Amino acid sequence: MKLASLKGGRDGRLVVxxxxxxxATHADDIAPTLQFAxxxxxxxxxKLATLADRVDRETTTVFRFREHDCASPLPxxxxxxxxxxxxxxxELVRRARGxxxxxxxxxxxxxxxxxxxxxxxxxDAIPLGDEKYGLDLEGEVAVITxxxxxxxxxxxxxxxxRLVMLVNDVTLRSLVQGEMSKGFxxxxxxxxxxxxxxxxxxxxLGDAWDGAKLSLPLLxxxxxxxxxxxxxxxxxxxxxxxxIAHAARTRPLSAGTIIGSGTVSNRAADGGPGxxxxxxxxxxxxxxxxxxxxxLLTGAPVTPFLKAGDVVRIEMLDKNRHTIFxxxxxxxxxx
Amino acid sequence: MKLASLKGGRDGRLVVxxxxxxxATHADDIAPTLQFAxxxxxxxxxKLATLADRVDRETTTVFRFREHDCASPLPxxxxxxxxxxxxxxxELVRRARGxxxxxxxxxxxxxxxxxxxxxxxxxDAIPLGDEKYGLDLEGEVAVITxxxxxxxxxxxxxxxxRLVMLVNDVTLRSLVQGEMSKGFxxxxxxxxxxxxxxxxxxxxLGDAWDGAKLSLPLLxxxxxxxxxxxxxxxxxxxxxxxxIAHAARTRPLSAGTIIGSGTVSNRAADGGPGxxxxxxxxxxxxxxxxxxxxxLLTGAPVTPFLKAGDVVRIEMLDKNRHTIFxxxxxxxxxx
Numbered sequence: 001m002k003l004a005s006l007k008g009g010r011d012g013r014l015v016v017x018x019x020x021x022x023x024a025t026h027a028d029d030i031a032p033t034l035q036f037a038x039x040x041x042x043x044x045x046x047k048l049a050t051l052a053d054r055v056d057r058e059t060t061t062v063f064r065f066r067e068h069d070c071a072s073p074l075p076x077x078x079x080x081x082x083x084x085x086x087x088x089x090x091e092l093v094r095r096a097r098g099x100x101x102x103x104x105x106x107x108x109x110x111x112x113x114x115x116x117x118x119x120x121x122x123x124d125a126i127p128l129g130d131e132k133y134g135l136d137l138e139g140e141v142a143v144i145t146x147x148x149x150x151x152x153x154x155x156x157x158x159x160x161x162r163l164v165m166l167v168n169d170v171t172l173r174s175l176v177q178g179e180m181s182k183g184f185x186x187x188x189x190x191x192x193x194x195x196x197x198x199x200x201x202x203x204x205l206g207d208a209w210d211g212a213k214l215s216l217p218l219l220x221x222x223x224x225x226x227x228x229x230x231x232x233x234x235x236x237x238x239x240x241x242x243x244i245a246h247a248a249r250t251r252p253l254s255a256g257t258i259i260g261s262g263t264v265s266n267r268a269a270d271g272g273p274g275x276x277x278x279x280x281x282x283x284x285x286x287x288x289x290x291x292x293x294x295x296l297l298t299g300a301p302v303t304p305f306l307k308a309g310d311v312v313r314i315e316m317l318d319k320n321r322h323t324i325f326x327x328x329x330x331x332x333x334x335x
Numbered sequence: 336m337k338l339a340s341l342k343g344g345r346d347g348r349l350v351v352x353x354x355x356x357x358x359a360t361h362a363d364d365i366a367p368t369l370q371f372a373x374x375x376x377x378x379x380x381x382k383l384a385t386l387a388d389r390v391d392r393e394t395t396t397v398f399r400f401r402e403h404d405c406a407s408p409l410p411x412x413x414x415x416x417x418x419x420x421x422x423x424x425x426e427l428v429r430r431a432r433g434x435x436x437x438x439x440x441x442x443x444x445x446x447x448x449x450x451x452x453x454x455x456x457x458x459d460a461i462p463l464g465d466e467k468y469g470l471d472l473e474g475e476v477a478v479i480t481x482x483x484x485x486x487x488x489x490x491x492x493x494x495x496x497r498l499v500m501l502v503n504d505v506t507l508r509s510l511v512q513g514e515m516s517k518g519f520x521x522x523x524x525x526x527x528x529x530x531x532x533x534x535x536x537x538x539x540l541g542d543a544w545d546g547a548k549l550s551l552p553l554l555x556x557x558x559x560x561x562x563x564x565x566x567x568x569x570x571x572x573x574x575x576x577x578x579i580a581h582a583a584r585t586r587p588l589s590a591g592t593i594i595g596s597g598t599v600s601n602r603a604a605d606g607g608p609g610x611x612x613x614x615x616x617x618x619x620x621x622x623x624x625x626x627x628x629x630x631l632l633t634g635a636p637v638t639p640f641l642k643a644g645d646v647v648r649i650e651m652l653d654k655n656r657h658t659i660f661x662x663x664x665x666x667x668x669x670x
Contacts, residue, residue: 076413078412112448113522115414117589172585180519187416188584
């Protein structure tokens with residue numbers, strides 16, 4: 001089934017959406033909010049699934065579903081922990097800063113605790129305080145878990161994945177290095193993220209989902225020009241089972257925890273950094289990677305970071321070229 | 336007024352507590368949970384204040400208030416961001432690891448995004464996975480804000496402080512250094528924190544509250560022996576107004592955001608590290624500091640980190656020696 005939260009109140013209003021994202025119906029009688037559904041998943045999910053079936057067969061009252069009416073599926077969440085599972089991305093962006101990458105990054109997952117109290121909606125503008133901040137997008141896949149016990153194994157963790165969605169993990173590049181050097185992690189460099197209009201249960205993903213990875217291209221564009229279409233199932237050094245197990249090593253995770261994959265990134269066939277789309281490569285899911293490769297190829301980065309008026313779009317299509325999660329599409333606005 | 340959340344459900348049940356913490360009454364008719372109250376503070380707070388007055392005068396139905404029935408005031412929160420405002424503490428614990436401290440730490444606040452999806456109750460056991468983790472307490476003051484706009488000034492930020500409480504920011508010392516060196520901040524090294532039974536509005540603090548600092552000793556003990564009683568209003572390099580402004584520089588903060596002070600720590604009169612309680616000093620609010628000073632004084636740390644069966648207690652008394660927030664009192668249990 002496919003779920004969304006229409007804007008309204010701090011937690012939105014849960015709706016069940018048709019598979020093709022054209023229609024939806026309110027789910028108030030079952031669960032007023034997605035957080036409520038996740039808090040009571042075992043009891044609530046079967047009822048939502050029945051309703052989803054009726055939406056698809058149009059045997060219940062439906063209304064036209066519009067992605068721009070959506071908040072993020074969880075407009076605010078009790079946990080947003082973002083991995084960095086495409087180690088290729090980490091290596092590239094560190095190279096851009098002239099920083100080496102420890103060998104342990106290939107075996108010990110990176111994860112940071114993100115701010116989760118106020119997500120942007122999938123069509124909300126990204127507020128830009130100062131162009132010098134180096135505003136960047138990061139296209140990622142994310143999962144939402146139910147209650148995960150402390151010390152869960154990577155294998156058992158897979159069964160706690162209840163929903164899958166996309167995310168734009170907005171990043172202020174110029175603030176990253178200073179915060180990393182302080183050792184306390186990202187805070188000011190990671191303003192509010194935005195998630196796809198729709199979160200889907202893993203069974204909606206068919207063969208593309210192996211229980212812990214989603215093997216489809218993530219399509220990212222800026223002002224209509226493709227930035228990248230790397231496959232989210234390729235070069236994912238740590239799958240979602242491993243990321244959840246890492247997160248739950250010393251504490252339990254509560255229902256509604258969002259775990260992100262980190263910026264989706266594929267290597268070139270020769271193992272080196274992939275080429276930009278304009279040069280026939282699969283491109284990137286953030287500007288920082290493209291700039292790094294530009295610097296490697298030509299001696300200097302060319303693509304600017306985002307400025308007021310730019311529009312970013314992040315989407316994923318199934319094998320029939322239908323949108324799965326709807327599109328994150330955000331303009332950049334000075335504030 | 337003084338507010339607490341009795342255990343029950345994921346968000347607890349809001350009660351209004353008498354000033355002396357002996358009696359309480361349910362607040363369901365006004366606000367079922369503390370998060371609800373914070374989400375609607377302007378409308379709800381005056382009603383809660385009226386009820387608090389009736390509790391103190393016993394003109395409403397009250398029941399016996401017991402601290403061990405409490406969850407943390409917010410059993411789960413949408414944001415827990417912990418500062419490190421007592422720079423003295425940072426300098427000492429870094430010295431213990433043989434790490435220098437950048438001069439900028441005196442002017443640019445440190446803050447990390449903490450896990451907020453599952454707090455321990457004030458009398459809940461602290462689960463200990465492995466003694467090698469180096470389990471430590473950190474005694475701190477914390478505030479809860481209402482909605483804070485992006486870019487708020489430190490002065491204006493003070494008006495967004497709605498509640499004050501204490502926190503035990505549980506820390507696994509052995510995991511800190513590895514996580515800091517990865518640059519992504521604390522995650523596994525910071526398992527669930529616990530907060531005091533009661534959160535109070537600033538007006539309950541009288542002269543001890545200057546709008547951004549709480550000038551009273553924080554009493555911390557292990558197995559009944561005093562670890563420290565440093566004054567939370569002394570050597571606080573960044574006050575809560577500054578910490579909130581730092582947190583809100585690039586994003587708004589939503590109602591129910593918890594901002595921590597970091598481990599309360601006082602320097603000695605000569606500006607150096609303070610002495611242990613046993614040597615006539617004000618002591619410390621975490622074991623790591625005591626161990627650092629022991630190493631400086633005798634060549635090696637003496638005090639062990641926490642082990643199964645240990646009991647930690649964190650409390651603050653007003654000038655009449657009455658408890659303000661109730662006590663965090665937690666035993667350590669192997670899991």
